[in-house]
Amino acid sequence: MTRLAKPKVGYTRRSMLKAGGAALAASSLPAPMLWAQDTADIVLRQFGTGVSNLNDVANKVKEDLGFTLEMTALDSDSVTQRAATQPDSFDIADIEYWICKKVWPTGNLQAMDTSRIANYDKIVGIFRDGKLTPDSEIAQGTAPHSVGFVDGPGGTSFASGETGWMTLIPTIYNADTLGIRPDLIGRPIESWTELLNPEFRGKASILDISSIGIMDMAMVCEAMGEITYGDKGNMTRDEIDATFAIFTEAKRAGQFRAFWKTFDESVNLMASGEVVIQSMWSPAITAVKSRGIPCVYQPLKEGYRSWGGGIGLSNSLSGMELDAAYDYINWYLSGWVGGYLMRQGYYSAVPETSKDFMSENEWGYWFEGKEATDIITSPTGDTLAQAGEVRDGGSFQDRMGAVACWNAVMDENQYMVRKWNEFIAA
Amino acid sequence: MSRHRHLIGWVQAAPLAAILLAFLVAPIVMIVIVSFWGATEFSIYPAFKFDNYEFLFGSSVTYRVFGATLKYALITWALTLVIGFTVAYFLAFHVRSLTMQIALFLVCTIPFWTSNIIRMISWIPFLGRNGIANQTLISWGVIDEPLDWLLYSDFSVILAFVHLYTLFMVVPIFNTMMRIDKSLLEAARDAGASGVQTLVHVIIPLTKPGIMIGTIFVVTLVMGDFITVRFMSGSQRANVGRLISNDIALLQYPSAAATAVVLLCTVLIVIAILLRFVNIRKEL
Missing domain, CATH: 3.40.190.10 (Periplasmic binding protein-like II)
Structure with missing residues (x-):
């Protein structure tokens, strides 16, 4: 106890640690910079479940699009609650389709104009008419296409077919077993x-x-x-x-x-x-x-139990922020994120754009169900499969079909x- | 003058009163109020209805879960009491030097240098089907097949509780034992009492307040716990805390609040009964 009372002379180990910690904090949290362009001032707040709320995505957005994407990861119960009760706390909601069914009636999300989505035509059928191929059967449960469209910008009930106004832009999905x-x-x-x-x-x-x-x-x-x-x-x-x-x-x-x-x-x-x-x-x-x-x-x-998630826009988004959000969505579907997600074993809503961001070996293994010709690694560098191995369940069509x-x-x-x-x- | 003193007394009590009011009374009042509210799937709305309580008292699950909670509390209490009393007795009466007593007492607290959760989770690989305990027993030839009931069972839950909470029994009992006048023990011995007679007629009665404080600690901790039961039973067992945490996870706050109110009342009744046996205030 007496030791604490001693006067501190010079640098103690503790004070060095403190100073070091402060320096670290200062270098990793730089003061906000002032930008000349307007887009750089835009901050979009996205929240969702942990699956697709990845820091790598936020970093890439800053690099490619210039604005800041703030991400918050929550569990699906909290996501539902927040989307339903705190519409002003987010700009972009990254939610699952069944959550959309619960949350859409509250009017906190706005429908998206599909004519502003460049790759809309390339989105897989599951999210548009519910069918992977023209002759596939529609599965039970909250199928994404059944809650994917509304009649117009202000629509509060779901439409039965493609209307040009989408509730969520699909981003990630998979088949579980x-x-x-x-x-x-x-x-x-x-x-x-x-x-x-x-x-x-x-x-x-x-x-x-x-x-x-x-x-x-x-x-x-x-x-x-x-x-x-x-x-x-x-x-x-x-x-x-x-x-x-x-x-x-x-x-x-x-x-x-x-x-x-x-x-x-x-x-x-x-x-x-x-x-x-x-x-x-x-x-x-x-x-x-x-x-x-x-x-x-x-x-x-x-068969499989499947799930899918997508991006929804807060009803309070407008003007430049809304434009930025559309840029973000178009960027999301343009392939980089899709490739990132597909290399983890998920699927992208527009697989063909993701192909450019994957090696032939990766595309063959993850999407086509082919034998790996070389080691398959995750985006973070872990080895997931050796040459000669095949993905459980096979190709995209085999699994999602x-x-x-x-x-x-x-x-x-x-x-x-x-x-x-x-x-x-x- | 007396009025003046009266005022000073109130002022002196005010800070604590304000803190208790803001952080204890107000939240409890909130919980009681919300327990009468209604809930939809993603929101709660003010109302005054008894639905939550009706459902609670109308479900056989509630009674089973309260039964399980009391069972955990009772068994844990008995085990921690025996172990805690023995340890405290050893520290207080067998260890002679004060330095040694303090040193050994600090040794007892070593497990508390890590987090509660880590202490609990570290049992899981130890008790598992291919864990150290089973492998050791098999290599000794005591058993042929791994014992499944070591983990994810009532056994593992109670083991974790005892491990986590025994110290809460040791500390207050040790504290009261240290204050027993040693000349009383000498008197008992001079009067011809055996070791056991001294223990039963002198030490235990004088240690009662410590036992009671330890009991209150252990009982309230066990009855309010949910994470130990979840981890150590692999989500297979439930106590009241888990009912509440499930409700909260599913955004059913009013129902969770109603369960919390009933749990609070149960714990208060238990403590009231305990206080009938010993007047703690007299001993503090």
Whole structure:
């Protein structure tokens, strides 16, 4: 205690550290510069889920377009809340389509004029008429095209076809399925029913995020032939009850090792071998693999559960900011971001522009489902696949063509949420 | 003069009163008010209705979860009491020199130099199916198959609670034990009491206030926890804290507030019962 009372003479280690820290802070946070051009003064505030809120994107925007993009990453519940209740806190909302369904009626977002979107015609069919190819079937749930258009600039209800006024400009999407540990299972897995197979008692997991977890549950129950849903994305109370009854029974029988809520948890469960089959997200598979542990994003015969996100504009955007936002959207679809996202295993809304920003090997592996001819690395430099490996699930058409349902928000959402709470406590 | 003193008393109490009012009373009042509000999927609106409470008391899940919460509190309390009392007893009566007592007491606090969450999460690789505990037991030949119940079970939850909160029992018990007049123990010995008799008839009664303070710490901490239960049970078990945190995540603030009010009342009742046994104020 007496030591503290000593007068400080010269430089102590502590004061050096302080000074060093201050110098560091000063160099990494330079004083705002004054720019001659107007665009440089523009700051667009974007918020969204972590998937596509990447600092690399903000840096590239500054470089290519000159204005500043401020990014805030939140979880999907907070994103919904903010888009619905704080319209002045953002300029650009990077949200999922099911969130759009919830938020659009509040009038906080403005429709976008597709004639100002240069690559509009090249956006894949899923986001326009709902069909990947002219003869593909439209999946259940909140399919992006069903909430993608409104009748006019001020429209508050969704239109049934392409109207020239888009709610969200699609940016990122993917097809999700179950992740497995092939080395610990040792036999082929082909169906969603395997999640509840007693063979994996105590070694299965599902995610503890109600809006997505319920869809995975529905895929399983339907595959088992126990329940036939009118629409998995919009269940009736009876369907919800029946689904939870099946899963509660399985939970009480000890089927599940754990439930996961965050990305890291799902990676650790799989990597440690606590779990051999579980709902998982694509980058989590990559994270397990990068530790040298075999992990497969298993394509299943019943199809994929898919999700998609897009950019929406705040209703309060106007004038130069609005022009800048359109520039941003056009830039977003022009390929650089698409290439960046596709090299992580996601898909871009305009794949053909992304091709220019990927090597032939990368394009072949990620999009066409071809064998890698060389090492595949992520945008951050981690090795994801060796030469000769093929992407789980194959090509874009194979994967996105086999979507069984989209992430959705149900009319009975509140009821479902309460049931979910009961399931966790059961 | 007396009026003047009266005024000074009020002024002296004012800063604390203001802080408590702003940071304790006002938030609780807010929570109580919001618990009567209504909620849509993404917003809450002022109302005065009993829906939240009706749903809460009408659901069997509530009773099960409150039961689980009390169970965790009771088992954790019993274990921390036995361990905490033993440690405090050792420190207070077996260690003779004051320096040594302080040194050993500080050793007890070492785990608290890291964060709560890290201490908890570090159990996960230890207890896992391929964790150190299972591998050691298998190599010793004690078991053939890994024990699954070591992790993601009530066992792991309570283990983490005991690990996290035993110190809260040690400190107050040690504190009261240090203030026991040593001549009382000598008197007991001179009067022919055995070690056990001294413990039961002299030390335990004199340590009661410390035990009670420790009990209040442990019980309130365990009943208010949600993160330990979530991590250590792999989201498979629920206590009241988890119900509240789930509601908040789903933007159901009024429902969360109602649950919080019921939890608060439960904890207050528990503490009121505890205070019937020992008058802490007399001992402080």
